[in-house]
Amino acid sequence: xxxxxxxxxxxxxxxxxxxxxxxxxxxxxxxxxxxxxxxxxxxxxxxxxxxxxxxxxxxxxxxxxxxxxxxxxxxxxxxxxxxxxxxxxxxxxxxxxxxxxxxxxxxxxxxxxxxxxxxxxxxxxxxxxxxxxxxxxxxxxxxxxxxxxxxxxxxxxxxxxxxxxxxxxxxxxxxxxxxxxxxxxxxxxxxxxxxxxxxxxxxxxxxxxxxxxxxxxxxxxx
Amino acid sequence: xxxxxxxxxxxxxxxxxxxxxxxxxxxxxxxxxxxxxxxxxxxxxxxxxxxxxxxxxxxxxxxxxxxxxxxxxxxxxxxxxxxxxxxxxxxxxxxxxxxxxxxxxxxxxxxxxxxxxxxxxxxxxxxxxxxxxxxxxxxxxxxxxxxxxxxxxxxxxxxxxxxxxxxxxxxxxxxxxxxxxxxxxxxxxxxxxxxxxxxxxxxxxxxxxxxxxxxxxxxxxxxxxxxxxxxxxxxxxxxxxxxxxxxxxxxxxxxxxxxxxxxxxxxxxxxxxxxxxxxxxxxxxxxxxxxxxxxxxxxxxxxxxxxxxxxxxxxxxxxxxxxxxxxxxxxxxxxxxxxxxxxxxxxxxxxxxxxxxxxxxxxxxxxxxxxxxxxxxxxxxxxxxxxxxxxxxxxxxxxxxxxxxxxxxxxxxxxxxxxxxxxxxxxxxxxxxxxxxxxxxxxxxxxxxxxxxxxx
Numbered sequence: 263x264x265x266x267x268x269x270x271x272x273x274x275x276x277x278x279x280x281x282x283x284x285x286x287x288x289x290x291x292x293x294x295x296x297x298x299x300x301x302x303x304x305x306x307x308x309x310x311x312x313x314x315x316x317x318x319x320x321x322x323x324x325x326x327x328x329x330x331x332x333x334x335x336x337x338x339x340x341x342x343x344x345x346x347x348x349x350x351x352x353x354x355x356x357x358x359x360x361x362x363x364x365x366x367x368x369x370x371x372x373x374x375x376x377x378x379x380x381x382x383x384x385x386x387x388x389x390x391x392x393x394x395x396x397x398x399x400x401x402x403x404x405x406x407x408x409x410x411x412x413x414x415x416x417x418x419x420x421x422x423x424x425x426x427x428x429x430x431x432x433x434x435x436x437x438x439x440x441x442x443x444x445x446x447x448x449x450x451x452x453x454x455x456x457x458x459x460x461x462x463x464x465x466x467x468x469x470x471x472x473x474x475x476x477x478x479x480x481x482x483x484x
Numbered sequence: 485x486x487x488x489x490x491x492x493x494x495x496x497x498x499x500x501x502x503x504x505x506x507x508x509x510x511x512x513x514x515x516x517x518x519x520x521x522x523x524x525x526x527x528x529x530x531x532x533x534x535x536x537x538x539x540x541x542x543x544x545x546x547x548x549x550x551x552x553x554x555x556x557x558x559x560x561x562x563x564x565x566x567x568x569x570x571x572x573x574x575x576x577x578x579x580x581x582x583x584x585x586x587x588x589x590x591x592x593x594x595x596x597x598x599x600x601x602x603x604x605x606x607x608x609x610x611x612x613x614x615x616x617x618x619x620x621x622x623x624x625x626x627x628x629x630x631x632x633x634x635x636x637x638x639x640x641x642x643x644x645x646x647x648x649x650x651x652x653x654x655x656x657x658x659x660x661x662x663x664x665x666x667x668x669x670x671x672x673x674x675x676x677x678x679x680x681x682x683x684x685x686x687x688x689x690x691x692x693x694x695x696x697x698x699x700x701x702x703x704x705x706x707x708x709x710x711x712x713x714x715x716x717x718x719x720x721x722x723x724x725x726x727x728x729x730x731x732x733x734x735x736x737x738x739x740x741x742x743x744x745x746x747x748x749x750x751x752x753x754x755x756x757x758x759x760x761x762x763x764x765x766x767x768x769x770x771x772x773x774x775x776x777x778x779x780x781x782x783x784x785x786x787x788x789x790x791x792x793x794x795x796x797x798x799x800x801x802x803x804x805x806x807x808x809x810x811x812x813x814x815x816x817x818x819x820x821x822x823x824x825x826x827x828x829x830x831x832x833x834x835x836x837x838x839x840x841x842x843x844x845x846x847x848x849x850x851x852x853x854x855x856x857x858x859x860x861x862x863x864x865x866x867x868x869x870x871x872x873x874x875x876x877x878x879x880x881x882x883x884x885x886x887x888x889x890x891x892x893x894x895x896x897x898x899x900x901x902x903x904x905x906x907x908x909x910x911x912x913x914x915x916x917x918x919x920x921x922x923x924x925x926x927x928x929x930x931x932x933x934x935x936x937x938x939x940x
Binding site: 284285286287347348350351352356357358359361386387390391392393394395396397398 | 584585587588589590591634637641682683684685686687688691717718719720721916917
């Protein structure tokens with residue numbers, strides 16, 4: 263090897279080795295209403311859960327409101343109290359920091375309805391801790407009575423128990439896959455045992471490459 | 485013509501020698517972190533926390549490229565002193581700095597090619613980046629606990645980021661070298677215990693404990709934790725839970741070693757160099773200085789925990805820091821050697837370039853001087869031995885359900901053959917339906933610092 267090629271090679275390698283770029287700072291911006299949000303590339307995010315919550319809560323509360331919009335002596339009925347017990351994740355993805363936010367969003371929407379009044383989560387947690395009952399054990403009649411009595415002692419009687427459950431189903435097509443997310447709200451009247459249910463679903467495609475995504479948009483693609 | 489070149493270059497040798505000598509002086513590698521760390525480790529392991537703090541303060545005064553890693557050492561000293569909130573602040577700062585520093589820097593990379601890796605800001609080893617989040621979670625649990633769950637989630641998140649970012653470093657076989665990294669079960673373990681304490685999120689706890697069982701099948705408490713999260717309850721009415729976190733043994737550190745490049749590393753070095761031109765690595769190359777991960781032998785196997793004088797169980801390993809550090813270092817070792825080889829070749833290239841520019845042939849004094857300067861330049865190179873040196877060898881845990889109220893908790897280090905150190909006691913108040921946390925730091929047979937809890 264001659265010296266010139268050695269030197270030029272070495273200098274080129276030095277340049278290449280150092281072309282890592284510069285350290286950049288991280289930036290952020292406030293997302294305004296109506297602005298398209300980010301879409302989770304590997305799992306569900308706000309783009310999935312927000313519409314699911316909006317749809318499921320609105321339909322469930324709307325139907326309940328229809329059933330009881332006539333109060334005694336023409337007065338609007340007093341708001342019914344809902345004890346929102348838990349969000350259960352039975353999907354194949356971990357919810358990470360989303361779970362508490364899903365709870366809070368559903369809770370806030372129930373409060374906004376003005377026809378229903380949620381019991382504060384702090385009281386719900388305290389009741390569960392005091393009775394040492396798991397949320398999934400409350401459907402056993404004795405457990406439900408014990409829990410209701412504890413909540414009454416705390417000055418927080420309730421008429422309904424509410425559960426939110428997230429499930430998912432995955433369909434694979436080679437390296438791409440479609441995941442169907444289902445948010446189910448189960449509402450149980452603790453006085454009558456009557457039960458209502460509302461589900462909302464959303465499907466999302468995850469693509470291994472941009473080509474896969476473009477292919478999915480082709481109307482001829484089956 | 486040749487005579488003319490010699491005549492023109494006759495006045496240059498002195499300038500060239502001075503130039504290369506200046507290079508040697510300015511671009512020489514730094515003293516190894518290993519030496520600086522030694523004094524800190526000595527103070528810490530002797531139980532002399534003020535001495536360790538003084539050494540750290542001295543090191544931090546210099547505002548060197550070691551600052552972040554020294555702050556990591558400080559966080560362990562703070563935890564041992566019982567200053568969990570201080571440790572959390574320190575760790576949070578280093579976490580954010582590492583996130584910034586792990587981006588490539590043009591200037592630093594160029595300088596490192598002419599000197600050594602100690603010229604680069606230290607962005608942490610992969611296991612350190614993950615353990616910072618785990619330590620943050622433990623610090624938070626021992627403090628106000630507000631952000632403990634978030635930090636615990638960040639443990640798995642960071643691991644995913646590290647593995648995904650390494651996809652571009654896939655070898656000839658197309659395999660991501662970091663896919664083989666063992667997952668740190670401490671993250672889901674911490675998240676699980678936090679979620680279980682809510683009494684409303686057993687599904688999260690079950691999911692987390694399932695991860696622990698899957699990632700660490702040998703963890704003896706994993707199955708019962710999973711079973712409890714799936715079908716049981718946090719604790720019986722009137723009871724609370726004590727979690728004992730134990731930092732056991734002396735953790736890994738790096739030392740400098742001379743290594744003959746392997747075939748694999750020469751191949752990688754060749755890829756680095758030939759990426760920019762038609763240059764290739766010479767068939768043989770002298771040994772290069774590289775860091776080697778060392779895990780000192782540790783006597784303490786676990787901590788025996790007693791409650792009010794009665795044996796209550798022993799801590800078990802949830803994260804084997806030493807093994808993880810060694811395995812990750814081995815996975816990256818060919819790359820580390822390859823970079824050292826590439827650096828060596830570039831240095832030789834620069835010296836040859838200087839000779840070429842001067843027209844100095846092998847017989848001249850200038851050539852001899854440049855050779856000497858080149859050798860000195862290579863000799864000043866130092867391996868990058870920066871690492872989080874006060875980490876324990878193992879992080880262990882024990883969960884004990886206890887009646888609410890005040891209890892005397894005793895912890896004693898035990899080896900495989902029996903007790904090796906005196907028992908240390910701490911009074912702890914257990915709250916009904918709540919978790920209480922206790923941290924013990926046993927790098928050797930004696931406790932360093934205090935037994936700290938999340939109670940004032």
